[in-house]
Amino acid sequence: MAVKLNLLPPDYTLTGPVGQIVKFARPLNVILLALFLVIALGMGGFFIFSSLSLRSLAASNDSLKKQIQAQSVAQQQIVLLKDRLGKIKTVQGVATAAKNLTGIDPILALVADNSALSELGIDSQKVAMTVVFKSNSDLTNFLKGVSSNITYSSVLLGTFNYTPAGGYQVSLSFVKK
Amino acid sequence: MKIQENVITVIKAVLPFFIIVILFAAVGQFGFGKIAVVRDQISSAQSDQKILSQKLDVLKSIQSSGAQFSNLVVAALPDTNPSLSVIAQIKALAGSAGVALSEVKAGSPTVDSTGLSAVNVSFNVIGSRVQVESFIKAIASFAPISVVDKIKISESVLGATLANVSVKSFYAPFPTKVPAVTSAITDLTAAEKQILQGLSSLTQPRFAMIQAGGGGKADPFSP
Numbered sequence: 181m182a183v184k185l186n187l188l189p190p191d192y193t194l195t196g197p198v199g200q201i202v203k204f205a206r207p208l209n210v211i212l213l214a215l216f217l218v219i220a221l222g223m224g225g226f227f228i229f230s231s232l233s234l235r236s237l238a239a240s241n242d243s244l245k246k247q248i249q250a251q252s253v254a255q256q257q258i259v260l261l262k263d264r265l266g267k268i269k270t271v272q273g274v275a276t277a278a279k280n281l282t283g284i285d286p287i288l289a290l291v292a293d294n295s296a297l298s299e300l301g302i303d304s305q306k307v308a309m310t311v312v313f314k315s316n317s318d319l320t321n322f323l324k325g326v327s328s329n330i331t332y333s334s335v336l337l338g339t340f341n342y343t344p345a346g347g348y349q350v351s352l353s354f355v356k357k
Numbered sequence: 358m359k360i361q362e363n364v365i366t367v368i369k370a371v372l373p374f375f376i377i378v379i380l381f382a383a384v385g386q387f388g389f390g391k392i393a394v395v396r397d398q399i400s401s402a403q404s405d406q407k408i409l410s411q412k413l414d415v416l417k418s419i420q421s422s423g424a425q426f427s428n429l430v431v432a433a434l435p436d437t438n439p440s441l442s443v444i445a446q447i448k449a450l451a452g453s454a455g456v457a458l459s460e461v462k463a464g465s466p467t468v469d470s471t472g473l474s475a476v477n478v479s480f481n482v483i484g485s486r487v488q489v490e491s492f493i494k495a496i497a498s499f500a501p502i503s504v505v506d507k508i509k510i511s512e513s514v515l516g517a518t519l520a521n522v523s524v525k526s527f528y529a530p531f532p533t534k535v536p537a538v539t540s541a542i543t544d545l546t547a548a549e550k551q552i553l554q555g556l557s558s559l560t561q562p563r564f565a566m567i568q569a570g571g572g573g574k575a576d577p578f579s580p
Contacts, residue, residue: 198367205370212377216384223388230395237402244409245538251416255535257423258415258542263532264430265549268556270471271434271502271527278494278505288486297486297518300510 275304283307283331284354290325292318298349307354308338314347326352333357408541415544429556432500436531438466439501440476442562443526446499447480449563454492456484460521469527477506479523486510486518493522499560501526 248255280302291297291311295318298310313319326335338351419426435442440463451458464477482489489510496505509521536542545553 198363202367202370205374209370209373209377212374212381216377216380219381220384220388223384223392227388227392227395230392230399234395234399234402237399237406241402241405241409244406244413247413248409248416248538251413251420252535254416254420254423255542257427258419259532259535260427261419261423261430261545261549264434265545265552267473267527267529268430268434268502268552269548270473271504272552274469274471274504274525276497276504276506277508278497281490281493281505281508285490297510297512300508302508302510303506 277302277304280304280307280356283356284309286329286331287326287354290322292321294318295322295347306356308351309354310339310349310351312347312349316348319348319350322350331356405539408539412542415542418544426553429500429553429559432561433502433556433559435501435528437528438474438476439526439528440478442501443476443478443503443524446501446503446560446562447478447496447524449560450492450495450499451482454484454488454495456482456488456492458482469525471527473527473529475525475527477523477525478503479521482520482522483517485516486512489518489520493520496522496524498558500556500562501528502559 284300284302284307287309288297288300292313294314296312298312300309301307311322313322332354334355336353336355338353339349340351341349343349444461444463447461448458459481461478461480464479466474466476469475482492484492493505493508496503503524503526505522506525507521507523510518512518
């Protein structure tokens with residue numbers, strides 16, 4: 181059996197909880213120091229790697245910027261294109277009277293040859309027309325055609341005049357569906 | 358005062374522990390801070406790289422057709438009052454439609470409800486009803502883009518149709534700023550390509566360039 185010898189003077193002897201702490205602290209310090217060194221070296225390495233990546237990215241971006249600046253004409257063209265196309269889209273959304281002219285075509289076709297289209301006013305919102313019919317049958321045929329037309333939700337009769345010399349003068353306003 | 362040897366032993370054992378803890382805290386705070394800054398810079402640079410690469414691709418793709426497209430959109434929506442071009446187009450259209458044109462007038466520029474500058478051009482057109490109608494419908498087929506604002510048609514007993522037409526044509530100043538190099542740029546969308554396709558079918562205004570004569574007199578007032 182091994183004999184335990186303690187040759188230290190009594191001042192150096194540590195007993196009780198303090199002795200336990202000192203006994204525990206020494207290996208803990210070594211482990212913590214090793215851990216610290218590993219972490220510090222790891223962080224240092226990661227920092228260097230990140231810095232190199234950043235430098236490489238910055239160089240790549242500088243090269244791309246130079247290439248883009250060399251394409252300044254194309255850049256101006258695309259800015260102009262985007263600007264104009266946006267505004268053209270707005271203009272194309274503006275209501276046009278030409279659409280209502282196309283819509284009123286079937287009604288105009290109902291005006292007989294011996295009747296006269298006295299006035300036809302068209303804008304983007306409404307259509308108004310005044311027609312002079314020579315005979316009662318022309319007027320009847322026209323109104324029959326108008327009533328069977330499904331393009332307009334309502335047709336408003338503005339004026340209705342009859343003179344033996346001129347015939348029937350009818351003013352109508354068409355409201356679209 | 359003499360410090361006891363066992364106290365020194367305790368300090369020797371515990372002090373390195375505290376020093377290491379302080380080192381951990383200092384290196385952790387400084388190192389992680391630095392690394393976080395570099396990582397932020399890397400993610401920003403990566404984002405920039407993505408934008409720049411995409412931008413370069415868009416610019417390369419537009420390079421071949423950019424000039425042609427630019428001419429189309431500028432002819433459709435010029436930067437200055439287009440009344441002269443519109444009048445020239447209306448006259449050319451009237452000639453091909455076989456209708457007589459009179460009282461052609463251009464109004465003062467206004468700001469339309471769309472926020473764009475607009476100019477009204479009014480005129481009288483005489484012809485048969487079919488001719489006048491097809492002429493009015495054809496106004497949408499030329500550049501600069503013009504919208505038929507108002508039409509007033511009256512027919513005589515002889516069968517001639519007189520139409521008083523007012524068209525509105527638009528213009529807007531060109532953009533004056535090119536965005537920063539790192540700002541994103543998108544390629545033309547399908548809707549924008551469709552608009553371009555529509556614009557390519559418009560009748561373009563024809564301009565004649567007047568060449569300056571080289572043999573003029575140095576002093577125009579000399580005999």
